[in-house]
Amino acid sequence: MTGNNDNGSARAKAPADDDTAPTKPVDRGNTSVLVICGGLSHERDVSLSSGHRVGGFLEDAGWNVRFHDMDGDLLSYLSDPQTRPDIVWPLLHGANGEDGSIRDILEMEELPYIGSRAKASRTAWSKPIAKNIVRKLAGLSTPHSVTLPESVFRELGVHRIIDLLVTSLGLPLFVKPTMGGSALGCTLVSQANQLPQAMVECFAYGNVALVEQAVQGTEVSVSILEIDGRLIVLPPLEIDTPNGAYDYDARYTPGPTDFYVPARLPKAVLKATSDAAVAAHRTLSLRDISRTDFIVDADGVPQFLESNVTPGMTDTSLLPQAAVAAGYELSDLYSSLVESVLRQSRVQPR
16 A cells, blocks of 8 residues: 655666667756646646646756746747757646647647647547547447537436436446546536536536446556656556545545555456556557556456546656555656657657
8 A cells, every 4th residue: 555645765766778778868957848837727736736746856867847837928938949948748737738739839849748649638638539449449348428518408408318317327427527637527426316416516617528337346547658669557556535536635635545556456457457558558549658547347347437648746646656656766767758758859750
C-alpha cells in the first residue's frame, strides 16, 4: 500500500540501456523546458499543482524550467527568440489542455512537446468515442452506456428519459460528462430518483452526458510512459475509497482514500489489466505519457473507462504514486521523458 503523498524519495532511477542512451548528453542547464499550466478550465488549480510539481522535479534534475499560464501572452512568449523554449510540457487539464487545442498550437509553432498529438488527444478526450474505438479495434470490454445531450431532455421530457434509462441500463448507473476530468460532474446513481439531480450536476460541466452501467469491482489505474519508443508500464494502482466514489475531494485531498501498488488482484488479472492499458495506449495512438482507468469486475475482466493524455501529476495523483512505488526517482523519470522527446524532435520533421 502506498501513502497518500509521493515525495520522490524512491531510490531507483529511470531505466536506461545501451539501445536508448543518447549519443551526446543533453546540457540540461542550457535547455529550456516550458511548463504550461493553469488555464481557465474547472481544473485550473489541479493544473497549476501538476505543473509546478513536475517543474520542481525537473529543476532538481538541473533543467532550466520556466512556467507560463494559458493566456494572451503565451503566443508571443513562444515565438519571441528571447523566450522561445527548447521543449514544452503542456500540463493543462480539462478543455484546451486535453482536447488537442494547445497541441495544435505547439505543432503550428514547430515546438517539440511532451504528450500525445492533437488528433489522438481529441479522440481520447471524448469518452464515448474512445470507448467505442478500444472496444472495436482492441477488443477491450467497456461498460454499456448511452450518450445524451442536454437538449434531448428538454425536447423529449426528463421523466420519460429517466424511466427509459433505468429500464434499459438498469441500476446502479454512473453519470459523467463526455468530456472532462477530475471526476467533476460525475455521480454514482443507485436509485432512479437520484438521476435527475445527477444529470443537473453533469450538465454543469458539459452539455453532453455519458450514462454508463456502474460495474461493481476494483477501481484500477495503469500509467504508461514512452521513452525512446519503449513503453514503461507502471504497476496497476488500486483505488480504495470508503464510499466507493473517487470524487474530486478524494483525488486531491489526502485523507481516507487508500492506494495499493500493485493492486490487490491475482497476477494474471494484473497482467491482463496492464495489457489492456497498453492496448488502449496504442489503439488510441497516444504518445509519451498516458493513464488508463478501469474497473476490474467480479470475473477479473478489466472494464475500460477512459484514457487520459494529461494525467494528474500532483502529490496525490496516481501516476506519480505508481512510479514511486515501483522504485523510480521522479526527477530521473521525468528527465528521461524530456530527453526522449528532445531526441525524437531532432530526427523527425514537425
